[in-house]
Amino acid sequence: MRWFGFGFNAFGQIYVHEKSSKGECSDAAQEVKVSRPTEFTSQVERSDLKRDYQIRASWSRTASLHLHGDSCVFLAGFDSSESSGAPVKQSRGCKDAIISETYLTLAFSDRLESWDLQKQEKTPSWIMEIETHSESFGPPVKLPLVPGGYIAMKPPLYRSLSPQLMAKSLALSAEHAILLSASGAVYTWGLGSHGQLGHGDLTSEEAPRVVEALWGMPMSCIATGGWHSVCISDGGDLYVWGWNESGQLGLPSGGLRKALQQQSSQHTGAPCQDASTSPTDKPLEGEKHEDVFISIQAFPALMDITPSCEIKTVSCGSRHTAAVTTTGDLYTWGWGDYGQLGHQTFISSDEPQCVEFFREQQLHVVDVVCGAWNTFVAVVNEEVACS
Known part of the structure; x- marks a missing residue:
């Protein structure tokens, strides 16, 4: 591996700095x-x-x-x-x-x-x-x-922790926690100002409280970022909640769309269009049209990854998320200013995108671990994964 x-x-x-022949670090x-x-x-x-x-x-x-x-x-x-x-x-x-x-x-x-x-x-x-x-x-x-x-x-x-929780795994951010019990129930506590606890409000919790929206759906994996949380059901479905200002939930982010349009207009010299409309989709007279953007998702939402696939494991950075499918692909989304999405760009995204590098190298992804602003991926060769 x-x-x-x-x-x-x-x-x-990510990699140890190597010294050049002159004893100085190279630019790379x-x-x-x-x-x-x-x-x-x-x-x-x-x-x-x-x-x-x-x-x-x-x-x-x-x-x-x-x-x-x-x-x-x-x-x-x-x-x-x-x-x-x-x-x-x-x-x-x-x-x-x-x-x-x-x-x-x-x-x-x-x-x-x-x-x-x-x-x-x-x-x-x-x-x-x-x-x-x-x-x-x-x-x-x-x-x-x-x-x-x-x-x-x-x-x-x-x-x-109360032994009655029967904790199986625990994920911590700087200000909140998410716990998975042996029965597959999810509990959260800590700061709730960005909906990261998944209880449908922005209040904080001093003690573990079950996420009622997920009750009755056993979960197999949990993860938490700066102000967002995710979990995977036994059936491989991905649920997300919390802050989405950088698209870290994989849901439409108004702030991110506007920032990308501003960057595009700076490169092309064209005037910046309002992020909520497009030139080919203007509202008719007397009709109000607005795209729906989500800055805070205060309760768990089922997130679709296209094409449809089952999720095996997931990890969260400060403002980005990475998930591994059962077929060995890696999908990432959210803040990408440091290249932490792995798409060989520094562009953020509020839509899950497959990291094609591993497909091209015929590598099968088996695990992912996110730091705050970076991502680490464990892989094996495809022939090893199939054996």
């Missing part, structure tokens, strides 16, 4: 915006660590989690010089990891540790012992879920 990345690369999160290595899918690189020399691994991403950092043999984490991006070419020494033997702008949290078989990335300390900022075989908490879960609660992005790092 190989990983590709595209989007924001100001700190070398200093590229802040990467619009073409580029194979993710790290200074890992051991062949057994170059095989399958997982990616965790924050705004300025990328963590690659290697679980073969002596499991460990490699960091790339902002202030990661200590781990360049070598794993984070505190991570050896870890079973899982998550990364934020401030903390790297590691899960071991007997404990959990959070390390402050802004400080060079010899001891973790937070540690919790866990039972190796704990029957009281049910089956093992992945970070940020931990026994009895979850790991937050800022202190207090440990937050408790």
Whole structure:
């Protein structure tokens, strides 16, 4: 399995900066915006660590989690010089990891540790012992879920959860959370000012509250962006809600359409047309005609991807979304100013578009992980996917 990345690369999160023969970084290595899918690189020399691994991403950092043999984490991006070419020494033997702008949290078989990335300390900022075989908490879960609660992005790092929720997975943004229960029910809480909680209003919730609009439809996957949320049903349908100013919900965005028209008029020198009308679709006399644009979707909406397909997994950036289909295609939409949509442009889109690069390279997409302003994609060769 190989990983590709595209989007924001100001700190070398996508590929390691290479030195030129004169000892200086080349222009390509200093590229802040990467619009073409580029194979993710790290200074890992051991062949057994170059095989399958997982990616965790924050705004300025990328963590690659290697679980073969002596499991460990490699960091790339902002202030990661200590781990360049070598794993984070505190991570050896870890079973899982998550990364934020401030903390790297590691899960071991007997404990959990959070390390402050802004400080060079010899001891973790937070540690919790866990039972190796704990029957009281049910089956093992992945970070940020931990026994009895979850790991937050800022202190207090440990937050408790009611065992009655039977949490299966949890996705966190800076200001809200979405939880998937073992029964497939979806719960949200936190800031609700942009409809990101999916309860039909803009109010916030202090405690997990079930998303009633999805009740009775079991979900299999959840994800959250800056101020938007998405989930996938057992049948492969995609539901979206929250903020849509950059088209991150895949719904018509008035602000985005207007911005694109302004850019087009600047290039052509033509006067800018109102975003709500087109020259070939003018309202008749006495008839009012307006396109319907959505800035906030306060309850879950079923999103169609054309041609019709089933969604396998999904991930969200700050203002963009990426989904993998069961046939191995990648679709992206939303904010694209840093090339994070992978269409080899810096154009935003409020319509899902297939990333043709992987089709052209005969690569089958199996997973996607979004950082705030970039996207990482795991692929295998088509012949491997068909075997």
